Amino acid sequence: MSDTETASPETKSDDPWKPGSANLRLLQEIDVRLSVEVGTSQVKIRDLLNLNEGSVVELDRPAGAPLDLFANGTLFARGEVVTVGGRFGVRITDIVAPGERVKDI
Numbered sequence: 001m002s003d004t005e006t007a008s009p010e011t012k013s014d015d016p017w018k019p020g021s022a023n024l025r026l027l028q029e030i031d032v033r034l035s036v037e038v039g040t041s042q043v044k045i046r047d048l049l050n051l052n053e054g055s056v057v058e059l060d061r062p063a064g065a066p067l068d069l070f071a072n073g074t075l076f077a078r079g080e081v082v083t084v085g086g087r088f089g090v091r092i093t094d095i096v097a098p099g100e101r102v103k104d105i
Helices: 022-027 045-050 100-104
Strands: 035-036 069-072 074-084 087-095
Touching: 069 087, 074 100
Parallel strands: none
Antiparallel strands: 035 069, 069 074, 074 087
């Protein structure tokens, strides 16, 4: 390539993970499992067997606290419940820093 020619944006790869790069385009069609956690609780099997319709299980998180969003089991964001057209949804309020994601593994 001569000094007057420049690489096209498609072939230049300063950052292989920036939006529009070939590497990122390859990954965009991969399915991931997105799950939302309201809270957790540890119970004994005997208590689990006694649960029935109307039972209440106390969670480890206060009401109004942000929900945890997981992609394939890895915490990546926090959010809040919203309704969209009569269905529940989650509004993302905070993206977890990459260092924090690794810490949870």
